[in-house]
Amino acid sequence: MSAARQPRPQRARTKARKRALDILFESEARGEDPLEVLAHRRTTDDAPPVSDYAATLVEGVVAHRERIDQLLAEHAEGWTVARMPAVDRTLLRIGVYELLWEDDVDDPVAITEAVELARTLSTDDSPRFLNGVLGRIADIAPQLRATR
Template identity: 65%
Template sequence: MGARSKARKRAVDVLYEADVRGADAVTLLAERVGSPDVPPVNDYTVTLVEGVTAHQARIDELITEHAEGWTLQRMPAVDRAVLRVGLYELLWAGDVPDAVAIDEAIELAKALSTDDSPRFVNGVLGRIAVIADQLRAVL
């Protein structure tokens, strides 16, 4: 697993924990960064957590619009975290190709969630990828 893939997984872990605990993800991450009890935090993990947090309202709005038949609250928390990271990379990370953002999110869903999650994540991010250029133009 590459450094960026590990950073994505760590970001999903932090976002998931923050979601479940009702905590602020950036604060939670800051606690991890200085802690001697946890492995060092990759800069890209920080970028992802801070980026998702900064754009979370818009990210959640887009997920809700494109998750056919699912509300955000009804989704498993890990799927929400994976979708948030994938969508952040899709729309705001200019150095990550769309296909890579989607593939990485699918791999995280395979590793961390249910058997149906990879297909669900692919569907949501795929629908958004079709209009990604239009969305980026108004961000």
């Protein structure tokens, strides 16, 4: 395969974020355990493949969901976590996980990726909303990472 045809790592991570969103969104909509949905998706031939990074995101959001939701509640001005549109809530959870627990993802990348997915998958107001919430959390991320 030529160098021009090989997927760039960033593109692969973008796909992984979308796949993690799909799994987390599906599990919430169906009231199922996200880890069970993940396991099923990884063993099903008729579904798109689940990359290691997508699995890491799902597992990380599940492991830290209580703390993530606490931060979202504190920094989503005028919104409760339960009232957020489901896609936005899920993208915010992935974004906060990447901001605080994925050391090899730069903060601006985590925010931009979440905003871009919101731009294509959610409401017209969602990109600005996600950018604001994730930006506020990114501002204090160094202190939050120090206490994790």
